[in-house]
Amino acid sequence: MAFINLTNVSKLYKTKQVTTKALDNVSLEINEGEFVVIIGDSGSGKTTILNLIGALDKPTSGEIIVDNLDITKLNNNKLNEYRANTLGIVFQNYNLINNLSVLENIMIMKDIKKDISDPKSMLTEVGLSDKENAFPLELSGGQSQRVAIARALVKKPKLLLCDEPTGALDYENSRHIISLLKELNEKHNMTTILVTHNQAFTKIADKVIELKSGQIVKLYTNDNPIKPKDLEW
C-alpha cells in the first residue's frame, strides 16, 4: 500500500449562492520518500488537496489514507496525534510569531511533540545559525521561509506539505529553498508534497500532479529528475 492514497475524493464548498467543486473525484497514490510537485492554475484545487492531506479540512466524499491511517475517520485526539507526529506544514505566508525570536519560533514545537530535533542544529541546517536571536520582522522573505521550514522539520515529520514556499521569493532565494527541500527529502527520506505555480519545479520531482478545475489532468513520474542545482527558469 502506498504511503498516501486518495480514492474518489471530492470537496465542495457551499455558500448560500454558489457551490464550488474544489476537488472533483480525485484519486492518487504517493509513495514513501517521494518528492511530489502539484501544479495548476489559480483556483485549480492545489491548496484544497494539501489541506485535506494535512487534515486541516475534511473531504465531502472519498477516502484519504496516510501512513495506514484513514484520516477522515479519526477522532480529535487521534487527529492531533497525526498532526503532531506525522506532519510538517510550511504555509505560504510563513505564519511565524512576531514577538518570539527565530529560535523561540522553532522551540515552540516542543509543546506539540516531545521528541524534536535540536532547534539550533535545525537552524544551521537551513543556513540561519547567525539569526537565532533575530525577530521575524527583521528577516528577509527567504530567511522567514527558511525559519518556517526549520520549524516544520524540527518535529522530524514523515510528511512535509509546502504550499508555494517560494511564492514570495526572488530567483536566488527560490533556488535556495528548492535545493534545501530536495536535499532534506533525500537525506531524511521524508515524503514531500510541494505546491507551486512554477512549471520548472516539475523537473526535479519524482512525481508530478497537474490539476485543472479540481481534476487531475496529468499525473506522471520522472525516472531521472534533475538536480536543483541544474534547474533554471
Ligand SMILES: Nc1ncnc2c1ncn2[C@@H]1O[C@H](COP(=O)(O)OP(=O)(O)OP(=O)(O)O)[C@@H](O)[C@H]1O
Ligand atoms: N473556504 C472556501 N470557501 C469557498 N470556496 C473556496 C474555499 N476555499 C477554496 N475555495 C474555492 O475552491 C477552489 C479551489 O481553491 P484552492 O484554494 O484549492 O485553489 P489553488 O489551486 O490553491 O489556487 P491558488 O493557486 O490561487 O492558491 C477555488 O475555486 C476557490 O475559490
Ligand SMILES: [Mg+2]
Ligand atoms: Mg493555493
